[in-house]
Amino acid sequence: xxxxxxxxxxxxxxxxxxxKVADADLQEIIEAIGLSASSAGMQPYRxxxxxxxxxxKELGEGSxxxxxxxxxxxxxxAAVDRIDQAxxxxxxxxxxxxxxxxxxxxxxxxKSLQLHLLGRTPEENFTWAAxxxxxxxxxxxxxxxxxxxxxxxxxxxDNEKFDRLLGLSEKGLRSVVLLALGYRDEANDFYAxxxxxxxxxxxxxxxx
Amino acid sequence: xxxxxxxxxxxxxxxxxxxKVADADLQEIIEAIGLSASSAGMQPYRxxxxxxxxxxKELGEGSxxxxxxxxxxxxxxAAVDRIDQAxxxxxxxxxxxxxxxxxxxxxxxxKSLQLHLLGRTPEENFTWAAxxxxxxxxxxxxxxxxxxxxxxxxxxxDNEKFDRLLGLSEKGLRSVVLLALGYRDEANDFYAxxxxxxxxxxxxxxxx
Numbered sequence: 001x002x003x004x005x006x007x008x009x010x011x012x013x014x015x016x017x018x019x020k021v022a023d024a025d026l027q028e029i030i031e032a033i034g035l036s037a038s039s040a041g042m043q044p045y046r047x048x049x050x051x052x053x054x055x056x057k058e059l060g061e062g063s064x065x066x067x068x069x070x071x072x073x074x075x076x077x078a079a080v081d082r083i084d085q086a087x088x089x090x091x092x093x094x095x096x097x098x099x100x101x102x103x104x105x106x107x108x109x110x111k112s113l114q115l116h117l118l119g120r121t122p123e124e125n126f127t128w129a130a131x132x133x134x135x136x137x138x139x140x141x142x143x144x145x146x147x148x149x150x151x152x153x154x155x156x157x158d159n160e161k162f163d164r165l166l167g168l169s170e171k172g173l174r175s176v177v178l179l180a181l182g183y184r185d186e187a188n189d190f191y192a193x194x195x196x197x198x199x200x201x202x203x204x205x206x207x208x
Numbered sequence: 209x210x211x212x213x214x215x216x217x218x219x220x221x222x223x224x225x226x227x228k229v230a231d232a233d234l235q236e237i238i239e240a241i242g243l244s245a246s247s248a249g250m251q252p253y254r255x256x257x258x259x260x261x262x263x264x265k266e267l268g269e270g271s272x273x274x275x276x277x278x279x280x281x282x283x284x285x286a287a288v289d290r291i292d293q294a295x296x297x298x299x300x301x302x303x304x305x306x307x308x309x310x311x312x313x314x315x316x317x318x319k320s321l322q323l324h325l326l327g328r329t330p331e332e333n334f335t336w337a338a339x340x341x342x343x344x345x346x347x348x349x350x351x352x353x354x355x356x357x358x359x360x361x362x363x364x365x366d367n368e369k370f371d372r373l374l375g376l377s378e379k380g381l382r383s384v385v386l387l388a389l390g391y392r393d394e395a396n397d398f399y400a401x402x403x404x405x406x407x408x409x410x411x412x413x414x415x416x
Contacts, residue, residue, distance in 0.1 A: 007243035035215035037349045049415045095405045134339045138346030141245045197303045207257045
């Protein structure tokens with residue numbers, strides 16, 4: 001299945017069946033998310049895979065998204081809330097380690113990160129980090145579809161509750177978006193029959 | 209080339225060669241962007257493909273990103289700045305048309321869009337629209353890599369200048385991110401030799 005077929009095949013599943021996503025497939029999706037394009041390679045977000053059934057129930061309580069509890073798996077994308085000198089230092093140290101060079105050789109890169117990131121307000125950095133998480137989300141959706149695993153990105157959830165129950169604040173993170181994974185219950189999913197609505201190319205794209 | 213290979217193959221190219229991306233490949237990338245996952249299917253963004261060489265020069269002037277002028281193609285992702293009743297009405301009308309139903313059959317859906325979107329501040333809606341554009345960006349990056357077309361996502365640009373030169377404000381849009389497309393000049397791109405740095409899985413992902 002090529003990318004275009006994958007994108008046409010997928011939709012935001014509302015009603016999931018009981019089949020579980022095989023661990024190998026889940027790992028493959030996570031692997032792709034980990035390889036997502038990311039500004040300066042910094043990946044300013046973390047992924048939480050919620051396996052705990054009771055926690056899933058608690059997270060889903062009062063939500064209009066039954067997928068939080070009913071899907072095979074639930075991924076929570078949380079963006080880094082505090083971009084500070086330590087975050088940059090860690091990243092530079094890690095980059096030097098991976099590339100087998102001295103951190104000092106990355107002095108220019110470090111300076112440019114400091115200039116860009118520390119010159120912004122914490123809220124501007126969070127905006128940036130959250131947008132990066134959405135690239136990873138998009139990659140995860142495509143990775144799932146390529147494996148014929150269904151997925152539902154979800155935004156309308158109780159962020160504060162998620163942050164609290166997952167202990168995100170003390171980790172310097174804030175939940176931004178969810179991705180449920182599993183297999184569509186086609187017979188019982190009202191949304192499975194809907195024709196995909198996408199803007200005509202001439203409205204979406206302007207050539208100048 | 210599968211998704212993981214594509215993601216490993218790609219990097220944010222700094223130095224592009226002179227080869228042009230074939231129109232069929234560019235169309236395929238745009239097609240994939242148009243099929244991106246999008247909240248409620250609304251695609252609250254538009255894409256500008258800047259072909260005009262003089263405009264490319266003007267946009268790139270003073271930028272630390274030579275790709276703006278040197279890449280084969282430049283895509284500008286602009287998010288919708290004003291989500292209002294008319295935007296929702298248009299979308300509902302268009303959805304009804306595509307699905308061959310009466311707009312009245314979408315009354316519940318329309319109500320929920322109104323509740324969610326009109327209950328937020330314009331800035332909250334812009335945040336949402338910009339994040340949606342990043343899903344489309346991620347899709348575009350993957351679509352390009354699948355065709356072995358190189359790509360560079362770029363954030364650090366003069367948004368106001370882009371908005372002005374592309375006439376985005378009067379269209380109710382704001383530029384959020386760029387995507388250059390072309391072919392890497394491997395011999396002259398310092399960045400082509402760098403090992404990709406990605407967090408170890410145990411740091412990126414937590415299983416609860």
